[in-house]
Amino acid sequence: MTDSLIAIVPAAGVGQRATRAGESGPPKQYRLIAGQPMLRHAVQALLADARIAQVRVAVSADDGWAAEALAGLPRTVCRPCGGPTRAETVAAALADSGAADDDWVLVHDAARPGLPAGALARLIDACLFDAVGGLLALPVADTVKSQRRLDTGTSRGQSAAQALMPVGDGTSDNGVPSDSSTHAEPRVRATLDREGLWLAQTPQMFRAGLLRTALASAQSAGVAVTDEASAIEAAGYTPLLVPGSLRNFKVTWPDDFELMGTWL
Incomplete structure (x- = not known):
């Protein structure tokens, strides 16, 4: 058959x-x-x-x-x-x-x-x-974001964690993460066009x-x-x-x- x-x-x-x-x-x-x-x-x-x-x-x-x-x-x-x-x-x-x-x-x-x-x-x-x-x-209904790589967008001599960490939010005066915040949270790189995207x-x-x-x-x-x-x-x-x-x-x-x- x-x-x-x-x-x-x-x-x-x-x-x-x-x-x-x-x-x-x-x-x-x-x-x-x-x-x-x-x-x-x-x-x-x-x-x-x-x-x-x-x-x-x-x-x-x-x-x-x-x-x-x-x-x-x-x-x-x-x-x-x-x-x-x-x-x-x-x-x-x-x-x-x-x-x-x-x-x-x-x-x-x-x-x-x-x-x-x-x-x-x-x-x-x-x-x-x-x-x-x-x-x-299912067609994608939500707005879709891509994540920024942690090793991009840094200035010379600045770590990825320093570049991504807002001053005054878990950082010391010189911008270095304090002990209470040992890593940066993911950040948005871009908003993607959801037209034609489906969730398998x-x-x-x-x-x-x-x-x-x-x-x-x-x-x-x-x-x-x-x-x-x-x-x-x-x-x-x-x-x-x-x-x-x-x-x-x-x-x-x-x-x-x-x-x-x-x-x-």
């Missing part, structure tokens, strides 16, 4: 940014939101569309939480094939799946448990008859053969791959941008768990 759909959920990371200093516990995908592990919510969101034949969760070889987190879910397979990076995990999960080149693969973040069924259906409907595939994304989400949906080739080519060329679409772009293709959902935000910081809990 050339239009078979499988989903891959890379879940081999630990999510350090989601942990406050001094906290301990399981990786972030296993932390509870609304009484269930976040990973379980993410998988259930994919299972909501009957067109997805199987969800394959790729975890690290020493994972001790996945079996319990996913217990009882239909059409779900957990495989200890995770690698050190997202791209390597997805490539390994693709190889492990045995998917034919013409099969469709949807890659979804374990940290996006709020994926609405409607957004998932939009993506599948849009990509099934497209030559490349695409991803869920997941799932991202491509043919298995195309995605395999794109990931391998990116790795050989040393291209930084932050999501599947970036590998496809590096191979010369232009993925579809399919409107996503605010509910489909990525749980990244400690406060995000409480916010996601209000949706779930």
